[in-house]
Amino acid sequence: MPRVGVLALQGDVREHVSMLEELDVNVVRVRHPEDLDGLDAMVLPGGESTTIAYLLNTSGIRPVLEEKIRAGFSVLGTCAGLILLSSEILGGRSDQWCFSALDVAVRRNGYGRQIASFESPVEVVGIGSVPGVFIRAPKIERCGDDVEVLATLDHGDGAHPVLVRQANVWGCAFHPELTSDSRVHQLFTDSL
Ligand code: GLN
Numbered sequence: 001m002p003r004v005g006v007l008a009l010q011g012d013v014r015e016h017v018s019m020l021e022e023l024d025v026n027v028v029r030v031r032h033p034e035d036l037d038g039l040d041a042m043v044l045p046g047g048e049s050t051t052i053a054y055l056l057n058t059s060g061i062r063p064v065l066e067e068k069i070r071a072g073f074s075v076l077g078t079c080a081g082l083i084l085l086s087s088e089i090l091g092g093r094s095d096q097w098c099f100s101a102l103d104v105a106v107r108r109n110g111y112g113r114q115i116a117s118f119e120s121p122v123e124v125v126g127i128g129s130v131p132g133v134f135i136r137a138p139k140i141e142r143c144g145d146d147v148e149v150l151a152t153l154d155h156g157d158g159a160h161p162v163l164v165r166q167a168n169v170w171g172c173a174f175h176p177e178l179t180s181d182s183r184v185h186q187l188f189t190d191s192l
Pocket residue numbers: 045046047048049050078079080081083108109135136137138
């Protein structure tokens with residue numbers, strides 16, 4: 001069984017853990033750099049990207065994870081997790097860093113603020129329609145040539161990618177862990 005970590009510094013950690021526990025994987029909460037030892041993959045949850053970025057630094061996880069991602073370690077970032085994996089943050093805090101692991105530019109709160117949060121079905125390549133929960137979601141405004149788009153959504157201003165993959169690095173603008181549909185997680189763990 002693959003060992004899949006959930007970055008457990010801030011955000012909706014428990015929901016990802018529960019969803020992964022439904023699949024055929026061993027789930028590990030990652031709070032320290034040594035928790036990454038022996039993992040086959042990891043999920044970066046939604047939450048507050050500036051807070052998670054800060055805690056990645058103070059915990060010492062940032063350089064270890066950075067190196068692992070470069071070496072091909074599989075990661076799935078949802079919402080704030082996507083922001084952390086991206087190459088460019090639009091509308092971010094001026095000191096906000098990102099892993100530059102996924103060649104996309106994301107706009108923080110690109111679909112509007114908390115009050116503009118919404119749900120919409122999302123058509124995912126290979127699995128069909130899944131429920132999409134968008135909470136202060138980042139909008140992918142640019143996608144590099146090496147990025148595979150697995151789902152797009154038109155929320156009134158043209159279609160934007162909402163689930164993407166560049167080799168071992170996956171990014172999801174919505175929150176599959178907040179529904180009872182585990183097929184996005186399954187798609188990720190099936191790739192391991
Ligand atoms: N807008 C949040 C951020 O910038 C992300 C929201 C979320 O993860 N639900 O961190």
